[in-house]
Amino acid sequence: MEQAEERENVTLPFSKVVASRLGGETIALCYQCGTCASSCPVAKITPRFNPRKVIKLSLLGEKDEVISGDAIWLCCSCYNCQERCPQGVEIADVIYALRNIAFEEGYIPPIYSEFASALLKDGRIIKVSKFVEKKRSTLGLPPLKPTGVEALRKILSATGFDKLQKKEESR
């Protein structure tokens, strides 16, 4: 009994933390074959990101290196890696789980933080500029309708996103 309680109080190793998050469940299956890396269009053009290394570092508990670095934000979510991983590691989803942890702990590249503010404000991550509006009309496209920003805010507040973003902005 006591032992069980003790076990629960121990802080989880980082790999277990990731595995307990939505999207992170499959992380421990990785056996470092590198299929994801050679499948990854981003890793092929920059040494700053390699999905295999992100997984390995997370499994080894190198939390700070993983969540404070920019690697996890470089994945373009093409899911190539996930299609081909022989162990069924949901790599792109693991990376989302890592991003969520990073965001909660106050690590987010400024550009994403700006997206988040814009989303809360207007319901779009990118501001619709005069240029875009003009371009649309010359292409014969109808003007953009206002977003359902009220409903969106409700969702974002239910997930706690707004509070985290406020905290982020006040940093």
Add this chain to the structure above:
Amino acid sequence: MDQKTERVTLNVGSIIVATGFREFDPSVIKEYHYGDYPDVVTHLELARMIDGFGPTGGLIVRPSDRKPAKKIVMIQCVGSRDKRYNSYCSGICCMISLKHAILIKEAYPDTDITICYIDIRTTGRGHEDYYERARELGIKFVKGRPTEVLLDPETKRLIVDVEDALLNRFLELEADLVVLASAMVPAEGTEKLAEILGLELDEDGFFKEYNAKLRPTETKMSGVYICGGTTFPKDVPTTSLHAHSAAVKAAKFLMNGKIVKDQRTAVVKEEYCGDCEFCPVTCPYGAISLVPSDEGHFVARVSDLLCEGCGVCVGTCPLNAIELRNWRPDQMLAQMRALLSINGSSKPLVLAICCSECGHTAVDSSGMSMMQYPASVRVMKVPCTGILQVHQFLEAFKAGAQGVMVVGCKSDGCHYEVGSQIAKRKVELAKILLKEYGVEPERLEMFNMVYIEGAKFAEAARMMVERLEKMGPLRLMGGS
């Protein structure tokens, strides 16, 4: 070449299944383009080329233009260790790649050979020497599983796209020939053969040994043995060992000239059999068949040879038409009454009906480890808990038990496959009946354990006695 298919009927006393395994068809792994690009081959195809008497006379060529293959890339774990196809390690393909690479390099030293691997597995006597020899010969190793095999449209050469995970460097390896170390999977027709012989397959589709550690090459059908690649991919020495084991067992089985069996087999009282077909379906050994009776309908009949005496059919038959020799209901009732005739302690009497496999052995292990449980717990052994019928639980209460424990194997470890699951359903049914009769259903409980769990049995027995003490004495209808 004038051979024709012939059907031969043989009368045999024993069967050894040695149908081997087969190479996995890697064409389903689209990114490797097997079957698409002619210069992507498997090790079986490469072995034909290496063979001096084979179609190329020992030359290693590109199938597309039959020109010598100067650059060869081998890809390991194709369809093995891959959750999408076969999650197991096929165990021998690392050795096959090493062997083929060495043979080629020794014959044609200027051939450039690279092996892309996840892990190199060379367990087994002398096998590591192959790995060493390969390195000495200058065969290259890249730790990384390629994502794709591409075809350069201009040079018509293959390109293997892989990350060298140790250097964290992306390589595009040019190749004349790409060899896939394809997984080993069960031979064609394995399922059909299993059905015909009444054998079980494991989760990967290979034949299942009765007990791979203690009774290798045996199956649950006595007289039928399995060996070699039928149970899992094996190298030659292990296959030979396995084959010897099967041969010796078959010889021993035949040598007596007769089969000695336990008398504990089932008998159908044909006049009661209602032709319901429950027992033939339930028998884990396929020992019961329906045969025409004298009265123009069908009755169940048990094959004494196939019957293993579990009694599961007895517990299944809704008409009480089957009995197990020496385990007739009246004999069991007499045993029960004798066990419950005197208490001799102040604690409530409990009848613990234990199966002869895990259940009773768990009781033994509790005794061997000097574990204590109340003396008012009486142990009765039955072949398998699957033999029990609902009315027998009620009889135990009538015979003086304050509580009844049914102790069987874990449902996935039952020695007679379905016995303990069937018993569980019976116990649940009996609990409903007990409630109807105004008896607390908690007086009856099923426990599942492994044979070494003596402590678990002792604990269960103590728990049961405590529970009954709290409940107070049993009141059967009519009050007593």
